[in-house]
Amino acid sequence: MTVLPPPTLRLDLDAEALAHNWHALDRLSGSARAGAAVKADGYGLGSDKVVPVLSQAGARDFFVAHWSEVPAVIAHVPAEQVSVLHGPVTEADCAFARETGVRPVLNSLAQVARWQASGGGRCNLMVDTGINRLGLSMSEIGDPALVGLDIDVLLSHLASADEDNSRNAAQLARFREASAAIPAARRSLANSAGIALGPEYAFDLTRPGLALYGGVPRPELGGVIRQVAHLRVAILQVRDIAAGEGVGYNAAFVSPSPMRVGLVSLGYADGFLRAWSGRGALRSGDAELPLLGLVSMDMVVIDLSEAPALREGDWVDVPYDLPTASQRSGLSQYELLTVLGRRFRR
């Protein structure tokens, strides 16, 4: 039998930290219950890994964006706990929702009509209170087409919850207005950052995503949220280079003196984007191993001066504390998670 050797990149998921983060966000949600946004394959960490942990922790409401993301989630939790944020764009979407029992989020009067024409049933409804993305307009909240909808969750999404901004209070007021006009079993407004805005934003159900996975969108969550994704990569080769040697494509780094460098199995095809070129460092214990030159598709070169004993096959850490990594790379905390490639062993 052919045995596939293990990959040279590892994404270790700290399940305890993930459960801790859900509990912390659930507590901060006050009388509301925390759900979980698990779209984009659980923010890149793997639906198969995060959904069972979140369900075990106590989450009962899971949000994906696409219909294609449903099977990976309902493999672990009952279909009626899963909502599809993009809503039914086609008849096929309606049929799929009906057959699986997954909840569509209706985002427009056209989607309402499509859902009702397909037979209707329990659904969720999104109202746009100011982000101008998906959702009914405020001018449509009294539309007669909404009468007779069987709505579990009435939801809206905050545009600027990660900032102190008057848009938050304005959206809150509009959401209250929509809630008064549209009968629903539950109401939901806050994402991760929204939870930190205070109890009046929590309603019945909150929808954290980023903070579950270690992201810190507001300082209030800083001491509370723990890192969930830990990246480790293997050294493929060690080289000693002379002064004046160029490293990698375009010789974007030139050695100022003789130095020992390591080639590491991590590249932009793994989601370690070129934004990292020449910024930041990998680590081995306390040793900082600065990135040298451009990030390639499958490799990056690091300075081994602080850890000259490292050898081919040794593993090093990719610091991935999201707020710090975001500051260093210029990428958002959301991007840092969702770009992580398939070659990582999860």
Ligand SMILES: *Cc1c(COP(=O)(O)O)cnc(C)c1O
């Ligand atoms: C992605 C998403 C969330 C989760 O947002 P975070 O900022 O990751 O907490 C919540 N609600 C909706 C509608 C979303 O699209």
